[in-house]
Amino acid sequence: MLRLFHSLRFKLTVLYVIVFGIIQVLLYVVVVFVYESRQWSRLDERLRQRAQSMIEVIDVAADGVLERPSAVGVRPYLDAFQFPDFYYQIRLENGKVVDRSDNMRRLEFPAGTVRFDKKGPERKFETMGGGFARSLLGVDGELRVLTWYHRQPDGTLYCLQAAMDRRPFVEAVVDSRQLLATTCLVSLLAVGVTAWILAKRSLAPIEDVGKQAEDVSPKKLDLRIEIPNRQDEVAEMVTTVNQMLDRLEQAFSEQGRFIANISHELKTPLTYLLGQAQVLHRQARTPEEYDQFVANVEDEMRRLKQTVDSFLMLARSNAGLRELGVTDISANDFVMEALERCQPLASHQEVQISPNLAPADRDDADPNVRGDPELLCTMVENLVRNAIRHSPPTATVEVEVGWCDPDVAIVVRDQGPGIPEGQLERIFDEFYHASGDTSDADGVGLGLSIARAVARLHEGSLKVENRQGGGAEFTIRLPLARGAQPQRPASISKS
Amino acid sequence: MRLLVIEDNPKVAGMIEQGLTEQGYQVDVVHKGFEGEAKAARGGYEAVVLDLMLPDRDGVDVCRNLRRRGTKTPILMLTALSETADKVAGLDAGADDYLTKPFEFDEFLARVRALLRRGEATEGTVLKYEDIQMDLAKRIVTRAGETVSLTPKEFSLLEYLMRNPNRVLGRTAIAEQVWDVDIGSDSNVIDVYISTLRRKIDKPFNKKLIHTVVGTGYVLGAEGAPA
Numbered sequence: 001m002l003r004l005f006h007s008l009r010f011k012l013t014v015l016y017v018i019v020f021g022i023i024q025v026l027l028y029v030v031v032v033f034v035y036e037s038r039q040w041s042r043l044d045e046r047l048r049q050r051a052q053s054m055i056e057v058i059d060v061a062a063d064g065v066l067e068r069p070s071a072v073g074v075r076p077y078l079d080a081f082q083f084p085d086f087y088y089q090i091r092l093e094n095g096k097v098v099d100r101s102d103n104m105r106r107l108e109f110p111a112g113t114v115r116f117d118k119k120g121p122e123r124k125f126e127t128m129g130g131g132f133a134r135s136l137l138g139v140d141g142e143l144r145v146l147t148w149y150h151r152q153p154d155g156t157l158y159c160l161q162a163a164m165d166r167r168p169f170v171e172a173v174v175d176s177r178q179l180l181a182t183t184c185l186v187s188l189l190a191v192g193v194t195a196w197i198l199a200k201r202s203l204a205p206i207e208d209v210g211k212q213a214e215d216v217s218p219k220k221l222d223l224r225i226e227i228p229n230r231q232d233e234v235a236e237m238v239t240t241v242n243q244m245l246d247r248l249e250q251a252f253s254e255q256g257r258f259i260a261n262i263s264h265e266l267k268t269p270l271t272y273l274l275g276q277a278q279v280l281h282r283q284a285r286t287p288e289e290y291d292q293f294v295a296n297v298e299d300e301m302r303r304l305k306q307t308v309d310s311f312l313m314l315a316r317s318n319a320g321l322r323e324l325g326v327t328d329i330s331a332n333d334f335v336m337e338a339l340e341r342c343q344p345l346a347s348h349q350e351v352q353i354s355p356n357l358a359p360a361d362r363d364d365a366d367p368n369v370r371g372d373p374e375l376l377c378t379m380v381e382n383l384v385r386n387a388i389r390h391s392p393p394t395a396t397v398e399v400e401v402g403w404c405d406p407d408v409a410i411v412v413r414d415q416g417p418g419i420p421e422g423q424l425e426r427i428f429d430e431f432y433h434a435s436g437d438t439s440d441a442d443g444v445g446l447g448l449s450i451a452r453a454v455a456r457l458h459e460g461s462l463k464v465e466n467r468q469g470g471g472a473e474f475t476i477r478l479p480l481a482r483g484a485q486p487q488r489p490a491s492i493s494k495s
Numbered sequence: 496m497r498l499l500v501i502e503d504n505p506k507v508a509g510m511i512e513q514g515l516t517e518q519g520y521q522v523d524v525v526h527k528g529f530e531g532e533a534k535a536a537r538g539g540y541e542a543v544v545l546d547l548m549l550p551d552r553d554g555v556d557v558c559r560n561l562r563r564r565g566t567k568t569p570i571l572m573l574t575a576l577s578e579t580a581d582k583v584a585g586l587d588a589g590a591d592d593y594l595t596k597p598f599e600f601d602e603f604l605a606r607v608r609a610l611l612r613r614g615e616a617t618e619g620t621v622l623k624y625e626d627i628q629m630d631l632a633k634r635i636v637t638r639a640g641e642t643v644s645l646t647p648k649e650f651s652l653l654e655y656l657m658r659n660p661n662r663v664l665g666r667t668a669i670a671e672q673v674w675d676v677d678i679g680s681d682s683n684v685i686d687v688y689i690s691t692l693r694r695k696i697d698k699p700f701n702k703k704l705i706h707t708v709v710g711t712g713y714v715l716g717a718e719g720a721p722a
Contacts, residue, residue: 305597309577316578325580332687333646340675347677354679357687364694374579396679 009199016195017188024184031180036173043169044125047146050086051162055150060090060158065099087136087143087163098158107136109161113147116157123148127166142166205234213241221249261431265307269300310446313378314430317453321372328481329373330366331401331408332357338380339399345385350393353384358401358408367401367408370481371458379454379462382447383412383474390416390472407460410476418466427464428452451476496611497521497539501531501557502546502573507596511544514600515607528552536564542610547574547585555588562589569610573598622657625704625717627696629657636696643695648673652688653696656705656715665712689713 004010059066089100089109093116097108110132129142136143143163151157205228212225224242227235273296280293339353346353358367369376380399387397395415402409419427426432431445455462460478467473498515502508503526515522523540525531528549535543535557543561547554558570572590574581585593591613592606613632622629626639634650636643645653651673656664666685670678678684689705697703706714 301597312577325578325583330646330691332684333648336648336674336676336684343676352679353676355676355682355684357684359683359687359690360694364698366691372579374577374582 008203009196012199013192013195017192020191021188024188028180028184032177035176039169039173043144043164043166044146047125047144047162047164048123051088051146051148051160054088054162055148055160060092060098060152060156062092062096062098062156065090085165085168089161091159091161093157093159104136107132109145109163113145114159114161116149116159122150128163136163137165137167142170205230206237209234209238209241216245218252221245221252258430262311265431266304269304269307273297273300310450313375314446314450314453317375317450317457321457325372325374326370327373328368328370329376330368331410331478332367334369334373334377335380335399335401335410337377338384341377341381342384342388346388346397349388349391351388351391352394352396353388354396354398356398356400358403361403367403368481369408369458369478371478375454376458376478379451379476380410380412382451383476386447387412387414387416387472387474390414392416404477405480407477407479410478412474413467413471414473415471418470418472419464421466424464424466428462496541497523498542498544498607499531499535499540500524500544501528501535501549501554502526502544503549504546507546511603514604518604520607526550528554528557532557532560535561535568536566538566538568540568542607543568543570544607545570545572545590547572547576547581555584558585558590559588569613571606571610622654624657624660624715625702626700627653627657627704629654638696638700641699645692645695648688649692649695652692656713660715661717663708663711663714669712685713 087101087104089097089104091097091109091114095111100108110128113126113128124147126145126147127142128145133141133143144166145161145163148160148162149157150160208228209225212223216223224245225238227238227242276293276296280289335357336355339355342353360366384397384399391397391414397415398411398413400409400411400413402411428448428451430449432448452462455476455478458478460476462474462476464472464474496519498520500508500511500515500522502511502524505526508524508526512522512524523534525534528551531543531545531549532552534540545554545558549557554572554574558572561568561570569591570589572585572593573596574585574593575596577595582593591610594603594606620631622631628637629635629650631654636645636650636653652669655669655672667680669685670676670682673688674684689707693703693705697705702717704715704717706716708714
C-alpha cells in the first residue's frame with residue numbers, strides 16, 4: 001500500500017489535482033465576486049430609475065402630492081398594485097410625511113434615517129434589516145433603501161425614500177454560488193480520475209523496461225532491452241541502458257580473462273615443483289639430482305615471488321590510495337630511487353641510463369607529487385626496466401623529469417625496436433606480450449599495466465609514442481601537489 | 496654474537512636459525528610476542544629479528560614497548576606487508592630496518608651485518624663543520640641550532656660534503672658516492688640536488704658554505720670558493 005503512495009502515477013495525479021484545484025478556487029472566487037457585484041448594482045439601478053421617474057412627475061406641497069399635468073401615463077409607476085415590491089415615502093423638511101405607497105400600510109420609514117443637514121450626500125443607498133423590514137415584508141428579510149433629498153424649483157425641500165425587497169436577489173446569488181461550487185468539485189473529480197488513468201498509460205513503457213531489465217544478470221549479460229517503436233525519451237533511455245550493458249559485458253569478460261591468466265601464471269610453477277618433488281620421491285636419487293632440483297626450486301620460487309608481487313602491486317594500484325600512505329614527494333626523488341633499483345639490470349645489459357631532473361621552479365618549489373611513494377617508484381621502475389630490456393648493448397635509456405604546469409612530466413626514451421603501430425594501446429593490457437617478445441619488466445606481462453594503473457590512481461596519465469629514428473618514448477604526467485600538506489622527508493626502503 | 500629471532504612459523508624460524516647459525520652466529524628462537532619482548536628486554540643480544548605478524552601480540556607493539564623500556568638493541572623487522580604505510584609504522588615504532596617477505600637470504604644476512612655494525616659504532620657519530628651539525632645515527636641535521644629537514648638523498652649528499660670539507664669534489668665522485676646509478680657526465684642530477692641542498696642549508700642563513708667550482712665540481716668551504 002505504501003508503494004502506491006510513492007509511485008509516480010500517484011504523485012502525478014495528486015499534482016494535477018492540486019494545480020487544477022487551485023485554479024478552480026481562484027476561478028470560483030473571481031466569478032462569484034463579479035456576478036454578485038453586478039446583481040447588487042442592478043438592484044440599486046432599478047431603485048434609482050424608479051425614484052427618478054417619480055421625482056420628475058410630481059409636485060410636492062405641504063398638504064399633499066400632485067401629479068403634473070404633463071405626466072401622462074406615469075401613474076402606473078405610482079400604482080403600488082402593479083409593483084408590490086416597490087415601497088416609497090415622501091417626507092418634508094418639517095418631518096411631515098406627505099405621501100407614501102399603499103403597500104406601506106400604516107408604516108413609516110424610521111425617522112432617524114432622514115437627516116436634512118446640508119452636509120450629507122444628495123442620494124444614499126443603504127440596506128435595512130431588523131424590525132422595520134420584518135414588519136414591512138411580513139417575514140425576516142432585508143430592504144434596499146434609497147434616500148433622496150430633492151429641492152423643488154419653488155424651494156420646497158423633501159426627502160423621497162424608495163425601497164425594494166432584497167430577497168429575490170439574495171436567493172439568486174446563493175443559487176449561483178452553489179451551482180458554481182458543485183461544478184468545480186465535479187470537474188476536479190473528473191480531472192483526478194482522468195489523470196490517474198492517463199498516468200498509467202504514459203508510464204507503462206517504463207514499467208515494461210523495468211521488467212526486462214530484471215532478467216539481466218552476470219550469467220545472462222548478453223540480454224538487451226527491446227527498443228520500443230517510438231522516438232521519445234523512453235526510447236532514448238533504453239538505448240542508453242543497452243549501451244551500459246555493452247560496457248558491463250565487456251568488463252566482465254575482461255575480468256574473466258584476467259582471472260584465467262592469473263591462474264595460469266600461478267599454477268604453472270606450482271605444477272612443476274609439486275610434480276617433480278613427487279617424482280623424485282619415488283626412488284633414491286643421486287646428490288646431483290637433488291642438487292639440481294633444489295636449484296630449480298630456487299629459480300621457480302623466485303619467479304613465483306615476482307608473479308605474486310606483481311599481482312599484489314596491480315591489486316593495490318586498482319584499489320585506491322590509502323589515506324595513511326599518502327605524502328608529498330619530489331618526482332626527482334622517486335625517479336632516482338627507481339633508477340637505483342634498475343642499475344644492476346642496466347649494468348648487466350650494458351645499457352647506459354641517462355637521467356635529467358627538474359630543477360626547482362621560480363618559487364623554489366620542488367616538483368612535488370602527492371601520493372604513495374612506493375607505487376610511484378614502482379611505476380617508473382617498470383618503465384625503465386622495460387626500456388632496458390628492449391635496448392641493445394651500449395644503447396642509452398634517457399629518463400627526464402620536467403615541469404609541465406599544472407603537471408610534472410616523466411619521460412623514458414629508449415633506442416630499442418619501438419612498438420608496432422597497431423599495438424600502441426594494447427601494450428598496456430594485462431599479460432600483453434608483443435608477438436614473440438617475452439622480455440618485459442616483470443616477466444609476467446603486468447609491468448606496463450601496473451604502471452598505467454598507478455598513473456591513473458594518482459590522477460595522471462601514461463602514454464606512449466614511437467620516436468623518429470627508432471625506439472619508444474613513454475610519457476607519464478602527474479598533477480603537481482600544491483598547497484599545505486606537511487612535507488615529510490619521504491622514505492622508500494630498499495626491500 | 497648472540498641474536499634473538501622472534502618468529503611464529505616454525506619452518507620459517509627454522510630456516511632463519513639454520514642460515515644464521517651456519518654463518519657463525521649464536522641464535523635463540525622464540526615463537527611468541529610476549530615471551531620475545533621479555534627476553535629482548537633482559538638484554539644480552541647484539542640484534543633482534545622480529546616478525547610483525549605474531550599470534551599473541553602485534554610486532555609493532557613489541558618494538559614500541561622495547562624502546563619505551565629503554566632497550567637499544569638494533570631491531571630488524573620482517574613482514575609480508577609491503578605497503579608504505581606499514582613500513583612507516585614499523586620504523587616509527589623504533590625498528591632500525593625493515594625487510595619484506597619473501598626475501599633473498601643474502602640480502603637478509605647483509606642487513607643483519609649492517610645492523611650489527613651500527614650497534615657497534617659509537618653512540619651518535621656527529622659530523623660538524625662551521626655551524627652545521629649532522630647526527631648520523633639519529634639522522635638529524637641542524638644549522639645554527641635550527642633543525643633542517645632533508646630527504647634521504649639530500650642527507651647522503653651533505654654527509655659526503657661534510658666528510659670532505661674544503662676539498663673540491665668532482666661531480667663524478669659525488670655521483671658515485673651518493674647514488675647507485677651510473678650517472679653520465681651530461682646529467683643534471685647532481686646540480687639539481689646541490690641546488691635543493693643549498694636552498695635548505697645555505698639560503699636561510701647568512702654564510703654560504705656550498706660553492707660551485709666551474710668545470711670541476713663543488714666544495715663545502717667557509718672562505719668562499721678556492722681560487
